[in-house]
Amino acid sequence: MNNRLVLALPLAALLAMPVVAQTTSSDQSQPAASQQTQSTSTDSNSSNGNATGKAPLAAPSREGFWGRVNPFARKKYVQRQTEPIRDRVNELDELTSANSKQIKDVDSRAEQGIKLASDKANEADQHAVDAGNKATQAQQTAQQVNGRVQNVENVVSNIDQYKASNQTEIRFRAGQTVLSKNAKDALDQMATSVKGQRGYIIEVQGFSSGKGQTAITTSQKMAESVVRYLVLNHEIPVYRIYLVGMGNAPLPSTDETAKSKRISGGRVEVSLLKNDLEQLSSNSSAPAMSNDQQQQPK
Numbered sequence: 001m002n003n004r005l006v007l008a009l010p011l012a013a014l015l016a017m018p019v020v021a022q023t024t025s026s027d028q029s030q031p032a033a034s035q036q037t038q039s040t041s042t043d044s045n046s047s048n049g050n051a052t053g054k055a056p057l058a059a060p061s062r063e064g065f066w067g068r069v070n071p072f073a074r075k076k077y078v079q080r081q082t083e084p085i086r087d088r089v090n091e092l093d094e095l096t097s098a099n100s101k102q103i104k105d106v107d108s109r110a111e112q113g114i115k116l117a118s119d120k121a122n123e124a125d126q127h128a129v130d131a132g133n134k135a136t137q138a139q140q141t142a143q144q145v146n147g148r149v150q151n152v153e154n155v156v157s158n159i160d161q162y163k164a165s166n167q168t169e170i171r172f173r174a175g176q177t178v179l180s181k182n183a184k185d186a187l188d189q190m191a192t193s194v195k196g197q198r199g200y201i202i203e204v205q206g207f208s209s210g211k212g213q214t215a216i217t218t219s220q221k222m223a224e225s226v227v228r229y230l231v232l233n234h235e236i237p238v239y240r241i242y243l244v245g246m247g248n249a250p251l252p253s254t255d256e257t258a259k260s261k262r263i264s265g266g267r268v269e270v271s272l273l274k275n276d277l278e279q280l281s282s283n284s285s286a287p288a289m290s291n292d293q294q295q296q297p298k
Helices: 002-046 075-157 181-193 212-234 277-295
Strands: 163-172 200-208 241-245 266-274
Touching: 163 181, 163 212, 181 212, 181 266, 200 212, 212 241, 212 266
Parallel strands: 200 241
Antiparallel strands: 163 266, 200 266
16 A cells, blocks of 8 residues: 555656646746737837737747647636637638728729719710711801802892893784783783792883874883783882883894884883892792701601
8 A cells, every 4th residue: 555655646746747837837938928929019010010900929939848739738728828819810800801891892982983984974975976966067057158148149249130031012002002901911910920029120111103202102101001000900019110111113123134123003011020139038948948847846
């Protein structure tokens, strides 16, 4: 029995030595490790820095009696050794989550900015297309105005140039100044063609047989009867009618070699003369009508 006790005491002492060494080493290593961690953290923050703002974990300065793996390590000792690691892992998880959220926010703002820029670009393109269409319309309008101005200039320069448009001859018996039915029909046809028109004049020339002042007076009376009929029956303005009594003046011959003929009885030559004013009026109303048609809803 005494021999067994003698053998058990050294064995117990031998088994207790690692525990005491582990506790002593851990107690001694904690201040050194904390000082080393603080100094390393200070140096790291002042120089490099990291994601968590803390210094990296330092390796233990002493490994203890059993080395890196102690088969007799207690639970508190293991927790104390792994707690800094868990804290850093949790911090890294939080940083990862925050970074993911920031990345999503940046992506969202970037997409909104891209969409806004695209909308602005499309709006600018639409404004450019509208401006191009308006410029084309303005150019077409300018060309039309230029053409009309040139036409007006030509008309104004030739405003006193009248061209024969229609001619009617009214016959009278010798010594008479009353219009016959055929004469009235011919005057009605001519007067109807000039209603509502502008830029025209009516030239009335009376011719009569006889001699001297008597023939002139007779021819003037016949021409006046024609003018009176046009003014009273068709309301043609008097300022558009030019009357002259030619008497027994010879009629112009179409053959240059033949001599002028003298008339027998009486006749009145009614000529309708026009300038380019009526044509200008028709050209001006045509573009206005086309513009009105374009503005009508389809």
